[in-house]
Amino acid sequence: MIMITVGGAVNMYLPCGLYAPAPPKAKPPSFYKNMAIIGGFRFFTVLSGLVALKFVAVSFTETVKSSAPMFTVLVAKVMLGENTSMGVLCSLIPIMGGLALTSAYEISFNFTGMFAALCTNISECIQNVYSKKLFNSTDYQYTPAEMQFYTSLCSMVVQIPISFLIIDMNNVYETMSWSMFVSLILNGIFFHGQTITAYGLMGYISPVTHSVANTVKRALMIWLSVLIFGNPVTLLAGMGMVLVTAGVFVYNKARERESAAKELTDKHP
16 A cells, blocks of 8 residues: 555656646545545455455455456446446346356355455445546546545555554564565555556446456456466366356447447437
């Protein structure tokens, strides 16, 4: 969180082509409340994601996270009033079926890990939809770097005292090495790049489409983790992973048709 807070502060003055910088404006009264809400969800998303990785394999964690479009559809309906066609809803069935198949036959299945991965999913979906709501606000023009900096700052305020409560600092000092320190710095830099890009995209696409794009990324991470870490995968669990990935592409097609039908209706009401 320290790295992405610093990165967000830099990007407020150096956008690096990610977005068009907005002229400084007085912040609305609800600004810091909104940043604190999203910052809280960001902290919870990262924490529950790490808990999931402690108990289950990376491939299984990412498969569970691939069900994000399903949760985003529900959250977007509640928070934004965004309607979804029956075709798009039906396209989510393969994702849910693949997730169920993977969960049932995953060798590393653990209830705590499964629950933590689902919590990560739901928290991230709420965070994305709430962020989209702020980007659509007419009262104040939020920028991706501003969202990145202030939400990370709020998240860090929560993270620091909790870290002292749940982490054995003496063990950290004993096990820390230069290679570990460099790895943590690189991890922070990559995480900043990922999240600032996500906020940049949020201004152009819907939260559901963002979740689908994330799912494609997760599909690659699933297979890379299997190859790199050698996680054992049963035949049925592997079929479930393939089904989740295929469901994402079916969803994409259904979403394209929905958009085309909407444009046609707008032209010829």
